[in-house]
Each structure stands twice: as structure tokens, then as C-alpha cells.
Amino acid sequence: VDSLPGAELWGVRQSQRAALIEFVRRRSTQDRLLRGDVREYVEAAARVFDPEVLTIGFARRVATYKRLDLLTRDPEWTMSLLGGDRPVQVVLAGKAHPRDEEAKHSLQRLFGLKYAQVVGERVVYLDDYDLASAAVLVQGCDVWLNVPRPPLEASGTSGMKSAFNGGLQLSVLDGWWAEAYDGHNGWGLAGDVLEDHAAQDERDAAELHRLLDEQVVPEFYDRDADGLPAAWLDRIKASLRTLGPRFCATRMVAEYVEQVYRPG
Numbered sequence: 001v002d003s004l005p006g007a008e009l010w011g012v013r014q015s016q017r018a019a020l021i022e023f024v025r026r027r028s029t030q031d032r033l034l035r036g037d038v039r040e041y042v043e044a045a046a047r048v049f050d051p052e053v054l055t056i057g058f059a060r061r062v063a064t065y066k067r068l069d070l071l072t073r074d075p076e077w078t079m080s081l082l083g084g085d086r087p088v089q090v091v092l093a094g095k096a097h098p099r100d101e102e103a104k105h106s107l108q109r110l111f112g113l114k115y116a117q118v119v120g121e122r123v124v125y126l127d128d129y130d131l132a133s134a135a136v137l138v139q140g141c142d143v144w145l146n147v148p149r150p151p152l153e154a155s156g157t158s159g160m161k162s163a164f165n166g167g168l169q170l171s172v173l174d175g176w177w178a179e180a181y182d183g184h185n186g187w188g189l190a191g192d193v194l195e196d197h198a199a200q201d202e203r204d205a206a207e208l209h210r211l212l213d214e215q216v217v218p219e220f221y222d223r224d225a226d227g228l229p230a231a232w233l234d235r236i237k238a239s240l241r242t243l244g245p246r247f248c249a250t251r252m253v254a255e256y257v258e259q260v261y262r263p264g
Helices: 006-034 039-048 075-083 101-112 117-122 131-140 157-164 176-180 197-221 230-243 249-260
Strands: 054-059 088-093 123-126 143-146 168-172 186-189
Touching (some): 006 039, 006 054, 039 117, 054 131, 075 197, 088 131, 117 123, 131 157, 143 157, 157 168, 157 176, 157 230, 168 197, 176 186, 197 230
Parallel strands (some): 054 088
């Protein structure tokens, strides 16, 4: 991994993101038409979603404890993140359980922002998240966002798949990420548990904002003399090197064979 040429690694990531953007443009137009949205909103993502822009993915069951609203609870910050000189675009996919009222409310709050021009252009919500769309998302997203309220994360296998594709994790230190994060292979939010959920959510939203503003966005857009994001590529290599051997079926099967089923 360390010997991978930076230009080659970045070229692969660029290709994967471009494929995702093409998929998003097509699917978002279809989904917005089926939801009966106005023409300007239908056309927005297809016209502006950009293969050169930092792309964050949040794709999973939209449950209350997954805290999708950490991205949107401060609309002014959200607008500046999406529409600044170093913009971010966000791909969301999933659905809320019919009986999870708070999760449905979080989606309603998100859709309440949709007619702001920058949101229509930089945020897409893909309906009917399935294996086919998941494959495109874990390949193309630069950052895989997972911010569940600790200690409720069971595992986090979508993040493992993202990591194998050169995606970087921005996740709560719970589930697999509590074992995997080493300070250099992605970004971590505190995993300690607070009984006051409102205070916990405020703390984690502030830390998420800080990480995006001070580390994630600058590392993606800062380029060296060769036009490459050197710090970003170093983090991808650290991710591949540390996560690849540990969070894969090869290691799992080998441990079963050697430690459980090995003849006595």
C-alpha cells in the first residue's frame, strides 16, 4: 500500500467518484420526479452535482439513534459547508421505520431545507436504498459518515466496505470503529455514553462540525506541487494498510479454521 503512486491512487478515487456522481444525477432526477417535486428542484442535482467536489455518504436505515440531524441542526453552518469556497456534497440513502416517529421527523426537517438553492444542488436523498445502490455509494463516496448515539452501534459493515474502496471513515467510536480507529486512518467522534441525550447530541454535533471544518475539508482540497491532496492520500493509505487485513472475510475464516475447527 505504501508504494502505491499517489497519482494512480488519486486517479482511481476520481474515477470512482465520477461513477457515483453519474449514478446520483440519474437516480436523483428519477426520485424527485416520482416525489412530485417542482421542476427547478428536480433539475438541480442533475445540473450541479460535481465529480470534483468532496462527497460525503450517509446510507443506512434512518433510525432515531443514527442521528442524521447532526448534519442539519444548525442550518446556517450546513449552508456554509455546502456552498463555501471548498464545497461539500452529500448523498443520503435509506428510509425510516413507519413507527419511528422521531426518525421520520428528522427526514422531514431535512426535506424542509430542500428548496434552499444550495441544498437542492448539493444534497440528494435516494429512495429505496438496496444492494445495487449501496455498491455504488461505498465505492464512490470520499467520506463515510456514521454518527449513531453510543452505545447503540452493533457493527458497521458498510464502513468496512467503504474502507476497502479507499473511502475514509468519519464515525463515532462505537461498533467496529472503536476497534479500528488509530488517529491516522480516518476521524473519530467520542464514544463515551451520556445519560443526557440532548447534551450528548450537542457535544457530538459540535465535534462533527469542527472535524469537517478544520480537518476533513482542508485535507481534501489542499494540493501539493503535483496537484495531489497529499495528506488525504496518506490517510487513505493508512486506512487501507490498517483496516484491510483486519476487517475482512479472509481473516475471519482463517480464525475459524485455526482457532475453532482445527483438529485437536
